[in-house]
Amino acid sequence: MVFNPVEVRPGRSGRRGPPLAAWAFGIAAAVGGDPAFALDDDTPQTTTAAAETATDGRITPYAADFFTEFRPVTALDMIYRIPGFQFDGGTSARGMAGTAGNVLIDGERPPTRSDTLYSILARIPASQVLRIELVRGGAGGIDMQGKAVVANVIRKPDAGVSGAVSVGTNLVNTGDLQPNLYLQVQQQRGGRSLEGSLQLYHGPGAQNGYRIRTAPDGTVLLRALSTGDYLFDQAEATGVYEGPLAGGRLRANGLVSYNGSDYAFTDLLVIPFGREDSVSRDEQWKGEMALRWTRSLPRGATLELVSSQQLIHATSDGRYDTPDFTSQSLSGEDKGESIVNGSVKFAALNTPIGAWTFETGSEAALNWVESDTAYRFNDSPLLLPGDDTRVEELRSESFITGVWAARPNLSLETTLRYEASRITATGSAGEGETTLSFLKPRLNLGWTPKPGHQWNFKAERNAEQLSFGAFQASASFSTGVFGRGNPDIRPAQAWLAQARYEHVYDKRGAFTAELTHEWIDDVLGAVIVTEIPPGETDPVTFTITRNVGDATRDTLKLTNRLPLDRFGWTGGMFNASATWRRSQTRDPITFEDRRLSNEQPFLWSLSLSRNLTAQRVSWTLGASSGGDARSYGARTLSAYRSDPMVYGSFTYQPDDRLSLSGDLTVGQPSESRFRLFDGARGSSPVTYDEVNFSQGQIQASVSLRRSF
Numbered sequence: 001m002v003f004n005p006v007e008v009r010p011g012r013s014g015r016r017g018p019p020l021a022a023w024a025f026g027i028a029a030a031v032g033g034d035p036a037f038a039l040d041d042d043t044p045q046t047t048t049a050a051a052e053t054a055t056d057g058r059i060t061p062y063a064a065d066f067f068t069e070f071r072p073v074t075a076l077d078m079i080y081r082i083p084g085f086q087f088d089g090g091t092s093a094r095g096m097a098g099t100a101g102n103v104l105i106d107g108e109r110p111p112t113r114s115d116t117l118y119s120i121l122a123r124i125p126a127s128q129v130l131r132i133e134l135v136r137g138g139a140g141g142i143d144m145q146g147k148a149v150v151a152n153v154i155r156k157p158d159a160g161v162s163g164a165v166s167v168g169t170n171l172v173n174t175g176d177l178q179p180n181l182y183l184q185v186q187q188q189r190g191g192r193s194l195e196g197s198l199q200l201y202h203g204p205g206a207q208n209g210y211r212i213r214t215a216p217d218g219t220v221l222l223r224a225l226s227t228g229d230y231l232f233d234q235a236e237a238t239g240v241y242e243g244p245l246a247g248g249r250l251r252a253n254g255l256v257s258y259n260g261s262d263y264a265f266t267d268l269l270v271i272p273f274g275r276e277d278s279v280s281r282d283e284q285w286k287g288e289m290a291l292r293w294t295r296s297l298p299r300g301a302t303l304e305l306v307s308s309q310q311l312i313h314a315t316s317d318g319r320y321d322t323p324d325f326t327s328q329s330l331s332g333e334d335k336g337e338s339i340v341n342g343s344v345k346f347a348a349l350n351t352p353i354g355a356w357t358f359e360t361g362s363e364a365a366l367n368w369v370e371s372d373t374a375y376r377f378n379d380s381p382l383l384l385p386g387d388d389t390r391v392e393e394l395r396s397e398s399f400i401t402g403v404w405a406a407r408p409n410l411s412l413e414t415t416l417r418y419e420a421s422r423i424t425a426t427g428s429a430g431e432g433e434t435t436l437s438f439l440k441p442r443l444n445l446g447w448t449p450k451p452g453h454q455w456n457f458k459a460e461r462n463a464e465q466l467s468f469g470a471f472q473a474s475a476s477f478s479t480g481v482f483g484r485g486n487p488d489i490r491p492a493q494a495w496l497a498q499a500r501y502e503h504v505y506d507k508r509g510a511f512t513a514e515l516t517h518e519w520i521d522d523v524l525g526a527v528i529v530t531e532i533p534p535g536e537t538d539p540v541t542f543t544i545t546r547n548v549g550d551a552t553r554d555t556l557k558l559t560n561r562l563p564l565d566r567f568g569w570t571g572g573m574f575n576a577s578a579t580w581r582r583s584q585t586r587d588p589i590t591f592e593d594r595r596l597s598n599e600q601p602f603l604w605s606l607s608l609s610r611n612l613t614a615q616r617v618s619w620t621l622g623a624s625s626g627g628d629a630r631s632y633g634a635r636t637l638s639a640y641r642s643d644p645m646v647y648g649s650f651t652y653q654p655d656d657r658l659s660l661s662g663d664l665t666v667g668q669p670s671e672s673r674f675r676l677f678d679g680a681r682g683s684s685p686v687t688y689d690e691v692n693f694s695q696g697q698i699q700a701s702v703s704l705r706r707s708f
Contacts (some may be wrong), residue, residue, distance in 0.1 A: 058411060058446070060134040067126070069571075069613050071653050073164075073705065075124035075153050078132060079103060083561065084502050084510030085134060085151055089117045100145050104152045107142065111292035111306045112253040113337070115238050121153070123184050123197055123238075125707060128159040136411070136446050136454060143345075143359055143401060144413055146442055148456040148500050159188040168661075168703025170203065178203025180703075192243035201234040209694040211267060216686045224267035224276070226692070232261045248295030248303075255288045272323070280318035287311050300347025304361075308339040328376040335369035335468075354406040362398040369468045384482055389427035391468050396420050413444040419463060432488045438463040456500040464491045479676050481635055484529070484542040492547075494520040508573070510561045520551040523596075525588045526634040528680055541679070543634040551585035551596055571611040575622075579603045589634060590682040597631045619650040626668060635684075637675045643668035643696075657707040667696040 062082060072078045079087055090101035100109050101117040110120050133152040135142050144150055163185035170178040179202055186195035206229050213222035236257040243250060260283045267276040290308040297303050314333045321327070343361025350356075370390045375382040399417040406412065417440040424433045442460035449455070466489060474483035498516040505511070525548035530539050557579045564572030581603075583596040595601070607622030626642035649663040671694075676687040 058136045063131045072126040076121035102147045111290040130154045161187045164707045166705040170701040173698040174206040176204045196239045199236045213690040223271040228265035230263045251292045253290040257286045259284045274323040276322045284314040302345040306341040310337045331373040333371040338366045357403045360400040367393045409448040415442040452504045454502040458498045463493045514557045516555040518553040522547045548588035553583040556580045575607045577605040639673045642670035663701045665699045669696045
């Protein structure tokens, strides 16, 4: 894993928090709480060239020379250096509506689904970036999509031909080498651009630990030493063309990727004597094509049309053998997504009470997945409800957005979205059809009382997307817990209220505080049903996903980026981040209040970095929280815990085209606990408790990149 020298990396929650002295020092300096550290100027210090481009008080421009001292290689490196900005790559939900990240390229969002925003920014050479604009409140007619801040990467219109070759390898403490290769080339000339990239990853690995299973009276039922080996192969090729077409501008993205993995795990049993073997082979092929066409319309309006087609084919073959039984599962899955999206942005309308901009549009998406799984138990077929399933979802979302710039430092974004969908499921779990519709309003108020201080208040309603996995069968032969598909469920919906404060100071420093409260309806959870499977005569107990109630969640996130120049450490930076999360819901099995499954109550991250301009070296030392999460099943209760992770990185650039990077990651041991009940969790006797311990890994990586 490669760590950016200035990136604060959130980790899993742990038991220990950041040093209080460090937090007090960082936050006091950020908010000016200590007169000894009072700041002379709160205004972001962009260069003169950048300041000349500022025509709107809601836009903070950073010219290319603002980043020169950091020697960025790509646009992604530059994004990480923007004060107060936290990169958001977007979500992977079905459709494009509401999934966008918070970075634009030349004022537009890339149309692709699989080619991530992270990868796109990493392919743009820093030499091709003219400036980056930090946009608030929908300035310049930009659709914020509910984001408080958006970064707009403006490229040079005629940057010529450039590219890069990167080779590297990861070395794990097990002695395994994991090489990788990355190639990219792009040409931007005459209003047209063409780019392509190829990424290859390969590597073996190993994992070791132990496993102990005990009865309720403390008797050891199983004790085993665990060893595992795996091998993965990944390849991805992308191509992008952008240029004029039919009076507008076309961007075409194409992507093909392959992921394959082989896994073999063995438990050498001490109690009782014997062994358990688990082997699996997984493969996935993915292809995608996306188009975006934009054109100016009369009266200053702009038309944007987007289409995307994605196809995925995946197979999985697994076998689990123990002294008591043998089992096998063989599955194949095909799925696809077709999207058509259109929107119109209207020119700003100036009124006596401020300027108004409007945008309206609609999206239609067809998603489908067809899965077929064959189970065998002791060499006999095992049929489960949902082992052969086809699910289709036809969804649409229409919206209208209005942005009111009441004053240069005050803006209000209002959006009304309407989502409608029809989900049909057929297969061995039965047939079902669900029609859903949701009205999703949003208000987003941005206020800058004085330079360097930004307040943002947001209220909106969202609807989650149903996981197609809830329609499919599942089987755990080791525990005897079998799940059936449910074609009659609704997605959870949430009302969200959020307040965010940002203070940019000392040229590169920033402090942010964000408080969010959510009211969630139709929470999904696992319950128990008893029925007779196809071809059987005896009833069997299944777990099934259903809508089980409501929940609330509160989240407080604090981040601080403290430059250390004023304390005599030129080029130094201290980063800190902490997130507190509290949730509550009614358990559908025990009817007691608890937090949501897999909710981590506290996460933190600390890092110290320094950029040595004269030596052309930058380095980082950091740590992030471990894990502390629980998962509540119908017949199971599980918990995961790990200690904090420590990492370090360095980059040396002897010239503007060559860079050498190295990273060291020290992963800590982890422990997972699992409790199985004879029936419903909490009201049935405990069958056994099991502890799985996994050793932490130390991983070093080195990479050499040559740009041209």
